[in-house]
Amino acid sequence: SKEVPFTYIPPKCHVISIDSFNCGARGLIIGVTFAEESGENFLNIYCNYGDNVPEFHERDLENLAYTFKSFALTFTPFQLTHRKVKRCNDDSSRSVFILLGDDKFHVYSQISDDVEFIEDEIKDYFVELVVCESVPTYLEIYAVDQTTRVTAVGYANGKICLFLVDCTTNTIIKSWKIQHSSIISQLVLYPDNRNQKDEYANFMLVVASTREEAVVYSDVLNLGFEKPVILRSSGDGDCVTCCAVGRDNCDGTIEIVIGTYDQRILLYKNFSTPIVEPSWVKHFAHPVLKTELCDITGDYITELIVFTTKGIHILQRNLHNVLNVYKNVLKSITYACCDETNK
Amino acid sequence: MRSVSFVDHLKIKVNGKVGQGCIALGDVDGDGCSELVVADDGGHVQVFKGDSTKPCWESSDFGDITCLTIADLCNEGKNCVAVFTTDGAFSILDFNKSQNLKCKTHFKFKIVVLKLDAPIIHSDHVIPNIMNVLVSDLDSDQLNELIACHSDHCVSAYRWNSKHKRFTILQRWTLRQLVGNISIHVSSDEGVPSIIVSQPGCSYAVLSINWNQSEAVKTGPNISESTVTYTPLSRFVHIDSSQSRSQNPTITCQILGDITKSSSSPAGYFALCTLDGTLKLMEEDKILWSLQVDHQLFALYKLDILGDNREEVIVCAWDGQTYIVDHDRNVVRYQFLDNVQAFCAGSFSIDSKQNRPCFVYSDFHNHVWLYYDVKLPFLKATDLLTFAESDQEMSRLFLQLGATTIEEKRSLLKKCGSTILDQVKLNSNNDKDLNSQYSKDTWL
16 A cells, blocks of 8 residues: 555645546546635546556556646535536547535536546536535436436435436436435435346335435336335434445345444345345444445455444455355356266 | 454443553352452452443452452362452452342452451561462462462462461562563473463563472472573574564563463463563464564453454553454454553453453543453455365365366356346245345354
8 A cells, every 4th residue: 555645635624525537548537625724615636637548557646646626616515426428419428527516516527638627517417417406415326228327316405306317318308306304415226127128127226314214215217206115223323324235145135234323334135025124233433434335355245345433344244154155056057067068 | 454343342430540450350259250350549349240330349448459360269169359459468359158249239248358467477478569460270289379479579379278367378489580470381281380470571481389399309409590490582582583673671571371272282372472562472482473563562361252262362552552363473453442551351241141252441541441242253354265265165166167277266256146146136026035044243
């Protein structure tokens, strides 16, 4: 590991959000929003404008840390995210930063690979984000296929808007709305497409809202918000701060993880009933801010990553259990091979 | 180095400073479950049982307590608590007669000897300046002896005389340098215990007993010399090539013997740790490994944290950094949230049913923190691929399927995952089969 100091991030500032993506022509691009002690807010976009970097090297990271464009923000920034999107009347798509502000959604893009990032009109990229219901707190975009995307927006007044958008024409196909009673802290869209015929089937939307139980809306693209499943005891204590969705490597079922400020991680499985009790709860030494289910060891087994106010915890599945399941799978594969050779 | 965090704890308020040696874990009332005994510098002793942060027994005016122990000191087949003070006074508390040692209920306890003053002890050997004590059967006569380590280069052995209700001195050793602490160690398979004493600069001495030998041997020449065998640091320097910095010859050192190798062998390892951050695991007079850290290690304990019948070495530093090290030098660390003035590792029963491994810390703000379930599934984390390669049945399956390289094995694991997923998609109509059992150890 190596520490790279980024220029012009004052030592006493508060970093609000950070995001990065890899651009084919420019390599790694990093966006950081921060608030200075004076109350001024800034967005710094670090991008190596110099030479073409087809492959990313460690030394480029140091160069990257010096070349940046700074935007003085007239609003309070929240979540910073990015999306590969096609601008209106453009032929090709490129990645842009989307910044949630307390006034509206802001988009930062490059017209071409060589020029600096500029703030652009949101309507040319995301037609569904033009209207702002309240202060947006969380944005989740999921590409269903090449031509359609699903956008879910959570607001500070508890409103959730869901859109099905045609990417090619940048028009809204369908939209749904629901009102929750507290600030939406995180939204996750997850396709449970066990049925392959209908691509829109079984899309689930997990909603973490601060002062109430977390909810999963199943099959949102067909039923909208009609089929909620309440994740019991997630809202018992303090704020629900985050959620993550993944699959159990042992049985292939969907797992939902909810993190709370009262230092808990709750895991839910099997969403066939309207109210689900947690299958597993773990307490942490500090409040949980963010959680993620992903494979970081490269063995195709997801790890549970928990980000607390004091550090990051990585939880691993019980490898004994996984190995036993995998042994049985491999045995059945071996028998299948033997059968074929016998025939 | 992997770091872990422990969550479940009790925060116990105490009235004063709790020094190292003034915390003990053990079964004081004979119910098979361990309790916590804490003594503070105001002479206040408290016993904690179960999940209550209120003491189930407390008493004050014990004096300036330096150490306490829970052991069968009186050879009556039951544990008692012995409290020792700087001026040589000691008290033996017996909780076994109190039928129900329950929280918040005042119960009658029997003090066998309360504040017996030093002159009453046999001969002119009083026992002041005790730094730490241990109770063990050293001469294999099925009776326990008390070994006391004094702050004036001395170690002495006593036996409880139940008829006269006093300690009889058996032997006294004088060492060349200040003693850090003492421990009992069985070095050979015959199971004969010996006393090991830590000496400054990560060295130690072995004390041998002569009270069960004939008078002729005892009165022979060089009596004091022959019972102390020094094992100086200089002998190890050339053996231990991993030693990266020269050892400070005056640095305070702790020693711990009888670290269980396996359940079959009575002989164990022993460990040494120093205040400048060296930890060494030794077998007989050979250094198995040594570990250098940048923390001031002051407390050394052993505890089976993994549940594999082998005892891990636990060391704690003044700043709260705690290391858990197994016999193969796999290390896991835990950072306690504050500076530590005393540390103890042992077993405690939070539910009065089962003893669990636990850590006890005492901070500088009059609190004792009891982390009551510090069990760990493993010290060294691996990924599934490495884990699968170490499994015999799995390697055979890999071989049958013609996977030899890491990439081939990795792709087989990927195939397993996608096969499971395909099965789920096929079975999408009967959801009831998918209710797999979720247990506490699904995520580690």
